[in-house]
Amino acid sequence: MNALDPRSDTTADLTGPGSGAEWTSRYSGAVMDTFGPPQRVLVRGEGAYVWDADGRRYLDLLGGIAVNSLGHAHPTLTAAISAQLGTIGHVSNFFGTPTQIALAERLLELAAAPEGSRVFFSNSGTEANEAAFKMARRTGRPRILALEGSFHGRSMGALALTSKAAYREPFEPLPGGVEFLPFGDLDALEAAFAGDPVTSDVAALFLEPIQGEAGVRPVSASYLQRARELTREHGALMILDEVQTGMGRTGSWLAHQLPQLGGGIVPDVVTLAKGLGGGFPIGAVVAYGHGPAALLGRGQHGTTFGGNPVASAAALATIGVIERDGLLASVTAVGDHLRSRLAETGHPLVVGTRGEGLLVGIELAAPVSADVASRALDAGFIVNPVTPTALRLAPPLILTREQVDDFVAFLEGLPAELALPTDPADLTTEA
Numbered sequence: 001m002n003a004l005d006p007r008s009d010t011t012a013d014l015t016g017p018g019s020g021a022e023w024t025s026r027y028s029g030a031v032m033d034t035f036g037p038p039q040r041v042l043v044r045g046e047g048a049y050v051w052d053a054d055g056r057r058y059l060d061l062l063g064g065i066a067v068n069s070l071g072h073a074h075p076t077l078t079a080a081i082s083a084q085l086g087t088i089g090h091v092s093n094f095f096g097t098p099t100q101i102a103l104a105e106r107l108l109e110l111a112a113a114p115e116g117s118r119v120f121f122s123n124s125g126t127e128a129n130e131a132a133f134k135m136a137r138r139t140g141r142p143r144i145l146a147l148e149g150s151f152h153g154r155s156m157g158a159l160a161l162t163s164k165a166a167y168r169e170p171f172e173p174l175p176g177g178v179e180f181l182p183f184g185d186l187d188a189l190e191a192a193f194a195g196d197p198v199t200s201d202v203a204a205l206f207l208e209p210i211q212g213e214a215g216v217r218p219v220s221a222s223y224l225q226r227a228r229e230l231t232r233e234h235g236a237l238m239i240l241d242e243v244q245t246g247m248g249r250t251g252s253w254l255a256h257q258l259p260q261l262g263g264g265i266v267p268d269v270v271t272l273a274k275g276l277g278g279g280f281p282i283g284a285v286v287a288y289g290h291g292p293a294a295l296l297g298r299g300q301h302g303t304t305f306g307g308n309p310v311a312s313a314a315a316l317a318t319i320g321v322i323e324r325d326g327l328l329a330s331v332t333a334v335g336d337h338l339r340s341r342l343a344e345t346g347h348p349l350v351v352g353t354r355g356e357g358l359l360v361g362i363e364l365a366a367p368v369s370a371d372v373a374s375r376a377l378d379a380g381f382i383v384n385p386v387t388p389t390a391l392r393l394a395p396p397l398i399l400t401r402e403q404v405d406d407f408v409a410f411l412e413g414l415p416a417e418l419a420l421p422t423d424p425a426d427l428t429t430e431a
């Protein structure tokens with residue numbers, strides 16, 4: 001046991017024979033049942049692989065849901081976090097730290113944000129969207145637009161922006177004023193902005209450039225561009241939730257910077273989290289330009305941990321490695337490789353792919369994603385059955401072509417009968 005081993009100085013019971021079954025039973029006896037029982041109990045990771053309590057290895061094609069950008073236990077990230085913690089690990093927001101300041105500058109730079117832009121730091125994507133929601137309220141206008149299929153988080157405010165009824169209904173009443181527009185429907189978008197732009201009552205439009213939870217569903221460039229025109233005309237905020245799509249995931253720092261997706265639009269607000277800290281919790285709100293940056297004034301928002309130096313150091317190190325190792329180009333190349341391998345596979349189950357870079361939705365011929373994900377797990381691959389007919393992949397940005405080939409070989413070995421129409425009564429998957 002070395003000095004960095006978490007078991008070296010703790011009174012918690014991390015020992016014992018520790019089989020997966022035993023850990024799972026302890027989990028169920030102690031952890032609240034919001035997620036269901038864990039599929040596996042994971043004990044360590046390295047690069048794109050993780051190992052479970054029974055010693056089995058998995059290729060992590062989900063990356064902690066688009067979080068572990070540099071894979072697991074990346075030496076540079078580990079060293080940066082450790083060095084920062086050993087220098088100054090936390091200060092209140094009555095004080096600043098060089099890492100926090102440098103990270104804010106770095107984010108403004110990679111967002112190509114104009115003069116006057118500012119960053120607010122949070123600890124998660126939900127909190128970043130919560131801050132953006134409060135910015136929208138500060139416009140003084142009542143209406144907030146979001147899209148059907150959206151996912152923006154689970155706090156009361158972020159949930160109010162999230163369309164899925166099953167998530168919302170048990171917690172109503174939620175903060176009001178939010179309207180959901182049918183996904184990608186330009187007419188509905190125009191209708192929502194009907195009326196005199198001068199007296200517009202629309203505060204903001206919230207959008208994910210690619211809806212992750214809805215099955216990796218990109219909005220079109222023309223939709224984003226029209227949305228930008230309308231919001232600008234009406235003086236409403238265009239708020240892009242890039243919590244899942246941001247920080248290199250799509251092969252560009254931010255998804256809306258991809259010509260095929262955003263086509264050069266400049267948003268008013270972008271929210272970030274997930275991959276930002278490479279696995280360390282941190283979120284951020286980037287407010288573009290003087291107006292949006294001034295919506296939350298002194299005392300109008302805050303957080304104890306937001307922008308803490310350790311999280312900031314993790315994000316700086318993650319950004320640094322992405323740059324140093326040319327990972328944006330690699331994400332594009334390896335993502336293209338995956339798409340072309342899947343396009344040429346003759347397997348009847350695979351009908352197509354969606355997404356950009358290493359945010360990939362694989363559309364299946366039948367609603368068997370849960371079955372496929374469970375077979376994948378048994379074969380040593382972690383994927384996410386994001387909808388009944390789609391798998392989501394959001395692997396570490398360090399993923400290699402060889403690792404892609406291993407997964408494609410697994411898919412090609414699946415029984416062709418899985419593609420046959422299923423009796424709906426047999427379905428166990430939830431949307």
Ligand SMILES: *Cc1c(COP(=O)(O)O)cnc(C)c1O
Nearest residue numbers: 124125126151152153243244273
């Ligand atoms: C995951 C996610 C969130 C919520 O982020 P948390 O860090 O889980 O709070 C919000 N928006 C999008 C698009 C996400 O993918």
